[in-house]
Amino acid sequence: MSEFRLDIVSDRWVIVAPERAARPTDFPVEKRRARDGFCPFCEGNEDKTPPELFAFREPGTEPDMPGWRVRVVPNRFPAVRPDVPAASREEGLFRSIAGAGIHEVIIETPRHALSTNEMDAAGLAEALLACRLRMAAAAANDRRLAYAALFKNAGAAAGASLGHMHSQLIASPVVPHAVLTEIEGVRRYRAEEDMCVFCKTAEEEGRIGDRVVAESNLFLAVAPYASRFPFETWILPRRHAARFEEEDDETLGDLAQVMYTVLGRLDTVLGLPAYNTVLHTAPFAMRDPDDYHWHIEIIPRMTGVAGYEWGTGVHINPVPPESAAEALRGEKS
């Protein structure tokens, strides 16, 4: 029997409908490609990307040459650009802001790794350090920017044009609706219960255990109660913190371990599914650190999104998060 479940932070319903998993079209796992042809992100091909903005490199190696471990370059097809003059227009119903911003690619490894399973946790930790650094730089260098979105597309079905593991950063002059909605939810819960709803979620989910995918001292990976997608997994800091970019090296090292475990299990258990990871962190100008709790959402892209979902925002999820968590916990040590 199916069930409506509420995400109380975003005030959004989902339908968990396990019966529909019988539908043959529900699980054509869109596997990631085994090999690209030529890859501009591989070590040795540095001249095939725009000049690098930052890299962790071996001592004595030059920018845009081999010898790097993590490399950050501008996106070749940017959605926003830093050199755009600030301009906004408002004419009745129609409001716009010029596409100013930063769109960068964080290449996570010099090797042609198509899965975190071909990397190691230390490499992932350095990639997270590079992301933190570029987010802080975006906030500091361009006062017009209001929010930095960090995300990863893995596999063509998740929007990736290249298989080589990489993340992207888009910093924009607008604060996204999804984050504003969550901030509202955090404030609403605090007004009622005098505590952070994400802190409470980490505590409760850790205690219940059914939806826990992995954990460490500092983080809990959980298949959220109102999962929109099969095998959706959130990584929550156990300790309250509004901003990813203010976390210290040790915390990011611990996060890398948990992400390495979770992404590795996804790839092993589901057989290289397409997925997205997205960081939710506080807007640059948010004053009260009580108002948000940063976290990472991992969204495997195994089921399509149809008219009902686009029309209503209510996702139909054929895999109960309790079953997803059990499957993800069971495999690989």
Added chain:
Amino acid sequence: MSEFRLDIVSDRWVIVAPERAARPTDFPVEKRRARDGFCPFCEGNEDKTPPELFAFREPGTEPDMPGWRVRVVPNRFPAVRPDVPAASREEGLFRSIAGAGIHEVIIETPRHALSTNEMDAAGLAEALLACRLRMAAAAANDRRLAYAALFKNAGAAAGASLGHMHSQLIASPVVPHAVLTEIEGVRRYRAEEDMCVFCKTAEEEGRIGDRVVAESNLFLAVAPYASRFPFETWILPRRHAARFEEEDDETLGDLAQVMYTVLGRLDTVLGLPAYNTVLHTAPFAMRDPDDYHWHIEIIPRMTGVAGYEWGTGVHINPVPPESAAEALRGEKS
């Protein structure tokens, strides 16, 4: 140069980024299949669906036999079921409602039409009449239900498992977030401007003309200013009306003409793209008809949705709605 644009009803930004259309992966149009194998929706195969709930039939023909023009059957893999006892639970963070509801399929034509171009406007009008009737029945027969979502999935990439033209109805005990958000936007605009924001949009877009795709006396089809998807098109009643299911036959006949034109042009101009259509109408219990303005959203599924979109709700759209409307206006008479 790209541009952020605001949908002032849903308070949601998009990035219109025409430069990105240069990216080769942006337009692998996911064409709909030419032919299914066996089709349970075709006339003559009535015994391959659950028994019909309603049909427009030739005089003297029996239920579940040939002779119908539009046929409504229960969904074989329902997301919700009518025979589920009402039950809701609230335990701290976790709130659920049993999956009670109605999930029906409206088969729009007895012929194996894979495009509205293989139907006629009169057939589409009868399909809309059947939808109206089933929505009214859902509201009247099960007092637990709060909202009826009517939508169409065309093409596998849009979530359809069968190519034969059909719509679906899901009536649920919850009001979807997307509709609540729009109601909030309608109220906000009315508080400021003392008029309906959708009425104003139809009026302004009709006057400006750049984004108009098609029009009739009663409806305006427009590529919305803050389109999330390439070739997204909304059909707005020009006259204020909160509820689709209260429109009369003449109005639905006029709507069918406009939908027939717009969907036909989409198929002709873009070459049978996958698409969704979704009706947005007032929740059953909404009291004040000023609070909403029903409309139909048509969403071609030509571009994937990647991590940035899932993470932020901000869609990157490579085709400005002005170009989309021009292309859709230009073809087919």
